[in-house]
Amino acid sequence: MSNSILENVDAAGDNTADDTVTNTAADSPASTTVMSMQQALNRALDEVLAENPKAVIFGEDCGRLGGVFRITDGLQAKHGPQRVFDTPLAESGILGMSVGLAMAGFHPIPEVQFDGFAYPAINQIVCQIARMNYRSRGTMPMPITLRVPSFGGIRAPEHHGESLEALFAHVPGLKVVSPSNPHEAYHLLKYAATRPDPVIFMEPKSRYWQKGEVDVSRHDAAGSPTGAKVMREGRHLTLVAWGAMVSRCLQVAELAAEDGIDIEVLDLRWLKPIDAEALAASVRKTRRAVVVHEAPLTSGLGAEVAQLITQSCFDTLKAPVERVTGFDVPYPSGDLEDEYIPNIDRILFGIQRVLEYKRG
Amino acid sequence: MSNSILENVDAAGDNTADDTVTNTAADSPASTTVMSMQQALNRALDEVLAENPKAVIFGEDCGRLGGVFRITDGLQAKHGPQRVFDTPLAESGILGMSVGLAMAGFHPIPEVQFDGFAYPAINQIVCQIARMNYRSRGTMPMPITLRVPSFGGIRAPEHHGESLEALFAHVPGLKVVSPSNPHEAYHLLKYAATRPDPVIFMEPKSRYWQKGEVDVSRHDAAGSPTGAKVMREGRHLTLVAWGAMVSRCLQVAELAAEDGIDIEVLDLRWLKPIDAEALAASVRKTRRAVVVHEAPLTSGLGAEVAQLITQSCFDTLKAPVERVTGFDVPYPSGDLEDEYIPNIDRILFGIQRVLEYKRG
């Protein structure tokens, strides 16, 4: 990065940072254990099944195999084949069946095996799951928690690395959430799977095997499980991300810190509804923002985030919000995926553009 | 509207308007005839069939009935049941079949009967139609023109008044266009249906029966058929819209003119790719913008439009871009649709917020 960034950083330095300590992964209370996101999700599902006799898990290869990512590993053996079962290979069937189970008083926790295979189920998700509570005037709630292994980064075959958050977030009647680390995964899944409304739970598959500290006793030190979360405090610029991009943004922030640039990283967590307050609070302080996502640029969720920030911080913004995202191209094959997913360089370039911005 | 708007309008008046004459509906050359959008679309399809022996039209009730909106009226009788035919009732089938026909060298022009019934076909649209050219490395182009009667305003049953443009615009490999009047309908459909790439053609069904002047001899006085179009020049604020909302915005502009507010109305026409240049050119002049659409607010195309404007006009913008849109609720039944679709009052309120905006 060019040196010229620092000029502007200095100008930005006049914003005094809010010093509230947030519960980031750095805190390590005694009740904390280290586990992978896969283990955290598995444990959350195990507890949900134990606590709610009406919770049922199903999908392709969820039962005997424990899912291709082993998220439901051991759950059929423990809770029985009535609670955790394999379905035929048909995503519309899986989601359509979920509607009926919800009508019958169950809390379905279906899985689609990979993000790209949510498309065959979109009709049931958009026209049925998202609308049944409304259509039935609140008499038929849809407490359905749809788990979708999401995003790229694992060098997988076609359709195995998609980012559908913009689509889901646009659908009235859905809530959408994505955890960025094992702690979030455990708590957000337990939270989502006990809500009375449909939640799309987007799991960052490239993070499944990454370990992290999980404090099972409490989610956040303070604040609501439905809000965004400051993962790193900073004064000069806010990086907004979700899912797998959060850890990458934290890396970027460490690198930028070496150049004296103090970056705040906001894990959006909930992609619908978006925590507009948290965005405003952060950017009012930093006066600059970059939003990062893997999905294609055009009509991606980054546009919504940017516009929410612009609306609330128009007067304080030093530069237009920058988007660092996937391109408007189909997700490429493994060899090219590092060119497609926002990498550290591209995020740094985005930060640079914002820091160097001068009114014309 | 309160008087205070005028204060700000005066401040905005210092921008000198560009006086280029554009080809709006007001121009009436001799080759112009008056027809409804339904007639204009029907004529365009008739000509496409006549000019390209590989063009085929199909869908539910497209043939003998001529479509529930009569857009394909008479085409089967004229061009034969091999060129214009009814399919079984299955949207995924219709779109999946289109892929194979395109591989075989045809130019399929399928119809889904109503916007809400595009959802069962999303898998074929996103994973197949949009990607086959890419997947096949350019050897299997997908010249598919998918006609989707779109948007609300006709007091129809559920799922008959949807706005899917944000979804379509987010999908790499698709192009998306929506005409706002009969002239645009005729020319844009003829243009779309002769392209080698897939185009989603979103017809504003509430405008089907509205008549307007169509100059079949030429589309625009100048400029590209792929750009946005200034429908009304103005100095104080840019209203951006597409489909059925364009005529409503023109109405709003007339009303605002009575208050001395001079509004520019930009018909975006192409929703993917968006004509970012035209947005920038207009807002650099007017320094204020409101984007209007029927779809729900969150993650709607308005966010993209607003962000594009903010990126290009950050220094000149007098206020954050405002969005006047449908709410984040399922499209309601007829009785409530006027509460849901942006009406004149709500658009005026949005304009007022922008004009009254003062830096804090």
Place this chain on the structure above:
Amino acid sequence: MDTLLPVASGGAAGPLTADELRELYSLMVAVRHLDTSAIAWQRQGIIPGYAPELGQEAAQVGSGYAVDTTRDFVFPTYREMGVARTMGVDMVAYMSTHKATWHGGLYNPMESRLAPIQAVVAGSVLHAVGWAHGQTLDSQDGVALTYFGDGASSQGDVHEAMNFAAVMKAPVVFFVQNNGWAISVPTERQVAGGSVAARAAGYGIPALKIDGDDVVAVLEATRRAFAHARSGNGPVLIEAMTYRRGPHSTSDDPGRYRSLDEERDESGIDPLERLRQRLLADGIADEAFFAEALAAAKAEEEQIRTGIQALGSRPGTEMFDLVFQETTPALQAQAANWREESEHV
């Protein structure tokens, strides 16, 4: 094809009683009268649109009559007014959907055991399978009855539903009203092989292809199917052959795709008239009874019409309040904005 379902499995019901037969007639008259009146309402501007079920009264009343609303659940399309009426659903609340008051209708689906009106063709067939599997998981004996048309049978969801139901042995009765048409497309251009019932065998599902205009045959078949499914034998499919005598909906113009001559030839004897003749022949009812039934139907229609006319619009706040069980700040903000701009509060 009726032999596909072993007769033994449906032995639950004996022959219909005279009371039952008379009640079926009264229901069919009430449905017929309400249906034809609803078209008139549309012409008079009382409601913006309607999808008539003229000619399908036997199929709807006969099948709906088999439902036990204390334990079963029914999944309709947009054309099952006769089923709703037979199940005792509040008909003002039901017809409100055609007044554009609320998508899905204003009746309480949980209490009435009738899922909301469904406008997506084949949209709710899978819901029936899920609900039915819930009965299995809960060790309950309710049966799901799901309606769909010949056109709907082309949708992938119907196939997935039949396969899921058969794999899971879910207690579902798939009730196909093959009324000859999907808007303008006749069954022979829609249903390859000619019969939806014939598809069932491919899934190992027993099927009954029946005369859907004979209310007694419909009721008996549906009772057999219910008994079969209720006893843990898995799903059954019934294809009731009938005819859509009216337009697809009040905005349709059948003259564009079928002639009046064709209509007359294909539609056969009116199912209501058929039952009337049978009751007369068997001495189960007389002209006085028919007149009484018609008078009751007229009185009922008048009451429903009055109710529909009195029905105001739903408050706009419901748009926001009914989206979720747990609302969100974003939605509340939008609601507040709406109130301010549209209600000026």
Place this chain on the structure above:
Amino acid sequence: MDTLLPVASGGAAGPLTADELRELYSLMVAVRHLDTSAIAWQRQGIIPGYAPELGQEAAQVGSGYAVDTTRDFVFPTYREMGVARTMGVDMVAYMSTHKATWHGGLYNPMESRLAPIQAVVAGSVLHAVGWAHGQTLDSQDGVALTYFGDGASSQGDVHEAMNFAAVMKAPVVFFVQNNGWAISVPTERQVAGGSVAARAAGYGIPALKIDGDDVVAVLEATRRAFAHARSGNGPVLIEAMTYRRGPHSTSDDPGRYRSLDEERDESGIDPLERLRQRLLADGIADEAFFAEALAAAKAEEEQIRTGIQALGSRPGTEMFDLVFQETTPALQAQAANWREESEHV
């Protein structure tokens, strides 16, 4: 079930010649060797993943052998390496998809008559129907051959495809490789009724349920089906019963859902060994021929491996250049931005 297709309609081919039988063997050996080698490549880090077709050589080679690449078109899934090889597709270009070079493979689908590799289960079955209907519209006599698995048969698209094909009498051969498993789910928990072929009757489509491990039976059945479809009689379905002897893919662990004993019991005789015994018994080939065939297969594999190892990444610009036939300003701007930031030009 093979009687479902009238024998007369498939009279095109006589019995196989000795040359044909030997060629089938050579193809099967080449495919077997390349397949098992590809697993080794994955273990050695040459390719990141692979979906083996071990045990399905007879089904794939036998059916692929029936294709006339001057006029037919084939729609594969992700597991039809044996079909591709039999059709003469460039195998480095084919295998490149498993090296994560390009989704769909680097071969030219138009020239090779093999559609791009398809990762969506059941994704291309409808494409075959559309392509085949195009033959009808163009008065051509090409036939579409579409492959899918027992698992895929559950997808709605397969049902829509069969119904469309039958309604339109499209010249399609639906070729189901029922290999007993969809990842961890066995056929009996997947295919209600037990047979995909049994579904065909419901659409009026003739079907052949065949021993998919007998390459001669497969080839003869496929030739019959092609002849039937080519003569304007509409679609045919073939269900080739076989067994997935390997893991679902190189990241699968079958030990979690089936034991080695079960595998041994269910898989039957190896199709390659079966053909070998037959050729020996009939005196059509001897050990020298088999040794020669294996040597050729080994040489071929080595050549393909060398090609794969030499295969570089595609240039990143292709991400942008191959999206559309007519690119857009927005995409060009993104490509320029990418070049600047990632290639520093």
